[in-house]
Amino acid sequence: MEKTRVFLVEDDESLHKVFKQFLKREGFDLIGTSAEADESLRVMQRILDNIDVVIVDSQMPNSRKVITTIVDNVPRIAVVVLTSSIPKPANQIPNVTYFEQPITPERLTEVIQESIAQRLAVNAGRKFKPLQASNEN
Numbered sequence: 001m002e003k004t005r006v007f008l009v010e011d012d013e014s015l016h017k018v019f020k021q022f023l024k025r026e027g028f029d030l031i032g033t034s035a036e037a038d039e040s041l042r043v044m045q046r047i048l049d050n051i052d053v054v055i056v057d058s059q060m061p062n063s064r065k066v067i068t069t070i071v072d073n074v075p076r077i078a079v080v081v082l083t084s085s086i087p088k089p090a091n092q093i094p095n096v097t098y099f100e101q102p103i104t105p106e107r108l109t110e111v112i113q114e115s116i117a118q119r120l121a122v123n124a125g126r127k128f129k130p131l132q133a134s135n136e137n
């Protein structure tokens with residue numbers, strides 16, 4: 001079975017390290033990381049075909065830009081947003097999986113797998129657009 005390919009966008013150095021270790025230990029293929037929103041979009045642009053899921057820290061500056069850019073332009077990629085509290089439905093970005101911290105490895109693994117399954121089901125047959133940053137922050 002092919003490993004799930006994950007791109008991590010996290011600006012907190014200690015959390016970044018914890019997530020990297022966890023993802024590798026749990027058998028995910030961590031294909032890229034970034035600590036900055038615009039940089040993450042540039043890096044992801046080069047490896048879009050290799051990404052299954054992007055994990056984004058909602059507290060990071062310009063995290064919404066990263067999230068909406070992926071959701072709007074590459075709907076096959078699952079997006080998991082790490083947050084300190086789940087936003088009210090009116091404030092949620094559609095087609096995104098929110099995951100409230102603190103995390104447990106088991107639950108994060110489940111959330112990643114569920115979000116990928118959901119993306120596959122929702123996007124069956126849809127065409128993909130090239131990644132372009134939206135104007136939202």
